[in-house]
Amino acid sequence: MSTFTIPEDASTVQPNVADLNAQQALAYHSVLAFVNSSSAERQNFFFLYGHGGTGKTFLYKALVAHLKELGKVVLVVASSGIAATLLPNASTAHSRFKIPLEIDHTSSCNIRKGTPLAQSIVDAYLIVWDEAPMVHRLSFEAVDRAFCDIMNVPFTGVHYKPFGGKTVLLGGDFRQTLPIVPDSGKEESVDSSLTRSYLWNSCMVLHLSENMRVDSSSANNQLDFHGMNFGRWTLSIGNGTMPARSFKENQPADWVEIPEALLIQTVGSPVQTMATEIYTDFQQRYHNISYLTERSIITPTNRNVTEINAHMLALVPGTGRSYYSSDTLHTDAADSYRIEAEYPTEFLNGLSFNGYPEHNIELKVFTPVMLLRNLNPAIGLCNGTRLMVIYLGHYVIRGIIMGGTFSGKTVAIPRIVLNINDHRWPFVLKRRQFPVRLCYAMTINKSQGQTLQSVGVYLPKPVFSHGQLYVAVSRVRSASGLRLLIINEDGIPSKYTRNIVYQEALADLLDIADVAQVCLVFHNFLF
Known part of the structure; x- marks a missing residue:
């Protein structure tokens, strides 16, 4: 069996400020200037906008490395597990900030004052959040409310500062797919974008356009x-x-x-x-x-x-192996016996859901699979991680991580219970299965x-x-x-x-590709 070493790119190379191109260096020094500023009027909310290959990850790592050298606290999160594995000591935003899965205009994060998590937010000089465009704007607004509460900053009024005054650097590419809104059309998808949030009016956009990939x-x-x-x-x-x-x-x-x-x-x-x-x-x-x-x-x-x-x-x-799920119903309905009789196990086994494993998973040794859940991001087991299967056991599957920071690491995947709540059915399906699919x-x-x-x-x-x-x-x-x-x-x-x-999703993102123009913009903020 051959081994694989990921090619050196922005996700693996150790950051060196001297290696930053003009646009990256401008963004780097601008964020640091505001991080180090003691002015009450300082800018604290940035968005790093660039397509894939422009070096966003490299820039994040350079900022984090510099601040860590100075002994400052930096919190690093990403909207997806795959992106989190490419960043230093990162986790998914939803797990780090306790963002509710079911969210509305009044939601806030479940972060209690006085807890270690709340204190880490208070102590943080910079918060980096990658792949932000794929998250619904209501999630950012929930984090904003939680941060304002933790920092004892009014959520509204003349003294309001986004995210309680903490310096936040979001990043990503709005050209990619927008947040998933079930059973929605164009208007709902565009409205879910961060650019439609009240937060966007306080955001300074930093543009990267030089493709390094x-x-x-x-x-x-x-x-x-x-x-x-x-x-x-x-x-x-x-x-x-x-x-x-x-x-x-x-x-x-x-x-x-x-x-x-x-x-x-x-x-x-x-x-x-x-x-x-x-x-x-x-x-x-x-x-x-x-x-x-x-x-x-x-x-x-x-x-x-x-x-x-x-x-x-x-x-x-070779001969493969089939893994069958255990499917059961969970319902609070008064007529639960009727529902269980109406939807027998054989019917449940035939149901398929986006983002969840099938009832029957057929695998062979040496086949590639994709993980469908965040099991342990600290060792690379994230939603979207690809692995090559090397052992098919009854209770566990072993595989080698393919690509990313943890490439080549051997890991074990257990069966887990997944709760599937689909509005099409009057019940919650509990499916016990390996959270993988062929890829x-x-x-x-x-x-x-x-x-x-x-x-x-x-x-x-x-x-x-x-x-x-x-x-x-x-x-x-x-x-x-x-x-x-x-x-x-x-x-x-x-x-x-x-x-x-959807041009409406890109309308608020003026493409400033000329470094001289960008310098003029930041000069107005800095001086």
């Missing part, structure tokens, strides 16, 4: 579509500026043409074609962890993910935070929400590592697909 080799620059190289092309998709057309009358013009160089043509099974294209020499390399780590197929829906994973599993030699393929939403060498984007149906196409095409460093297979409504390969961009 995309390969600048000649092979990567061969793509020339509408006069753009690969990096600019992906950004034009994220910004919604790619030339688009409409194929039906009274329909939005959001269909974009994909360059021929990126397309896969097929005359047979699309799934088989995609699998062969991305998982080359699979029969010889199916057990190679480096090979599995650097590639994946991504697609919009769980149904397509399941289809691709089943196809790949059948190609792995030769993953949904586009799950791929956020992943950086791969070879990605196949399988689109039997178009994307259905803001930022999904941008996320899909920006998972790779190079155009040579990206391939798309698009199937139109007639079942025929196509070069056109939808690109959904």
